[in-house]
Amino acid sequence: MRPDTPAAHTAEAERLLRTATQYPGDREPLLLRAAAHLELADDRPGATALYDDLLSGAPADPHLIRALKASNLWEYGHEAEARAIIEGVRRSRPADAPPWQIAAETLEAHDELEAAERTLTEAAALLAASGDDTELPHATHSLLATRHRVRRMLALPHDDWDTRADRLHQGEIPLDELHDPKRLWSLGSSDPTELQAEIARLRSELGTYRTALSRPFPVAVLHWPTEELTELLAAYPELETEYPTYRAHLTDIEASLRELAAAGTPNLGIVRATVPSYEAFAASESSSPANADLLPQYATTLAARARATPWPPLRTDACWCGSERAYGECHGGTQAESPVGT
16 A cells, blocks of 8 residues: 555554554554654654654664654754754664664755764764675665765765765766766756756666665565464465475475575575564555465565574574574485474
């Protein structure tokens, strides 16, 4: 469901709130999505109330929620409070990029470019101190690109962080061209050539953004523990074609991951599935849990929430299947039909 009217956004927010009541384990991501829909419905006080509700407990990502709350508050006249929250986020020095980026983009959106640049520079010094680009999370790549854009708008010369952002950028169009303030004038042009050039730039920027979103998370495969798989198939027998037996399910997991690894796919992982969580995900997608097409999307969503366990484990570590045997003696064996967990 992709509502595009205030009433539809409000209805979607209400549906997400009902789902959060039914599935408290997924309450935080569901309430964050509901708050985003309320913002799109221009119910900014309602969105603030949801952020406050989350912050009153023990949220998994309080810095991100505070940054989102500040961005929302500034949009409906609470500038002083928003500034105070952003300063608090900066002082707390979050260990990941999204809270920093949201805070900086909020400042940028309100023409506070110098403050945005200072915030992004502070974040870069904290999160990208390592010179190894291969270990840098892609959310941090995005933060460095945002810093590059802000500095370009301020007409500042390139520094080492900008050079690194250029090196990390994967698009065909260089960052200097994407972030050229003069290109904004072409949006009002009636020259077809200029408009086509702007469309190409925007497509490149969007493609790079989508790639960045897809890369921070491992390529994950679902693992249904035996009790969960039994419950799943009892409730949704249509999925028996996907999971004919528990043994076959475990064998397929290992085979799929080995195939991906052989093809050179990095950052592989396994996510533990549960029936209530899967049903909540299906509800959020306005679909039936019996729809097998949801399964890979559910795996990706769990991985995006940092629920993935890296694969493969060390041969001496416990096997991912839960058998309590060493991985090398269980599914990490060299035989095609490895022993399976109970």
